[in-house]
Amino acid sequence: MKGIIRVVRGSEVKLTLPGPSVTIKSDGTIWYQGMPILGITDPVIKAKVSAAIKAKRYGDIPAESWTRLGDNPNGLWAGDEAAWATHPAKLAQDEKNAARREQETKQVTIWLSSRGWGDFIPAKWIGDITRPDAEILAECKEELRSGYDVDEPNQTDDEILSKITAARTKWATPKQPYKEPVHGPGYCYSCKTYCYGDCGDYHPARDNVTVAREISEIAREIS
Numbered sequence: 001m002k003g004i005i006r007v008v009r010g011s012e013v014k015l016t017l018p019g020p021s022v023t024i025k026s027d028g029t030i031w032y033q034g035m036p037i038l039g040i041t042d043p044v045i046k047a048k049v050s051a052a053i054k055a056k057r058y059g060d061i062p063a064e065s066w067t068r069l070g071d072n073p074n075g076l077w078a079g080d081e082a083a084w085a086t087h088p089a090k091l092a093q094d095e096k097n098a099a100r101r102e103q104e105t106k107q108v109t110i111w112l113s114s115r116g117w118g119d120f121i122p123a124k125w126i127g128d129i130t131r132p133d134a135e136i137l138a139e140c141k142e143e144l145r146s147g148y149d150v151d152e153p154n155q156t157d158d159e160i161l162s163k164i165t166a167a168r169t170k171w172a173t174p175k176q177p178y179k180e181p182v183h184g185p186g187y188c189y190s191c192k193t194y195c196y197g198d199c200g201d202y203h204p205a206r207d208n209v210t211v212a213r214e215i216s217e218i219a220r221e222i223s
């Protein structure tokens with residue numbers, strides 16, 4: 001078989017089988033690497049069946065234990081990619097992921113105050129910026145009050161609210177893609193001024209050499 005066969009119980013994917021190792025016999029039963037895919041929850045039956053499999057007495061396996069494509073009496077569902085795409089468990093999973101991703105886009109950091117000698121991470125609030133101001137304000141005040149060694153713990157509500165508003169405005173503003181500034185004649189990408197070659201390392205165009213230089217500068221800044 002091509003693709004992937006999933007075996008699902010309830011909303012949980014129990015097995016993800018690579019198609020090339022899966023065989024579907026003429027009676028519809030699914031086999032993986034020469035072993036039947038079975039659904040047995042009763043430990044007594046399980047023990048009996050595993051003995052039958054070891055002895056290759058497949059005829060002794062109860063009819064209701066076998067797994068075929070679709071819903072099975074053993075409680076398992078099995079299907080290929082196309083069938084899985086519309087399975088309720090997959091749709092529920094997609095919905096959950098979409099909700100999580102949407103929640104993540106609302107997460108904003110508000111910088112509230114420096115701390116101590118500046119050796120510490122500044123006091124900040126992180127959360128869902130679409131929540132009401134009053135709730136965010138209360139949490140910011142709590143952070144300023146209880147945070148360790150906060151430099152400016154006594155900020156007015158208006159001061160904090162203006163930070164919340166600024167953060168929300170910035171969050172709501174669509175990000176402009178970075179545009180390479182256009183430089184006129186005489187501009188040098190080596191010294192980054194209009195040196196007209198005075199620096200001795202004149203790069204009038206942003207060629208591969210200047211790009212490489214910029215990358216190494218960024219790498220230096222990071223380290």
Ligand SMILES: [Zn+2]
Nearest residue numbers: 188191195199
């Ligand atoms: Zn120059």
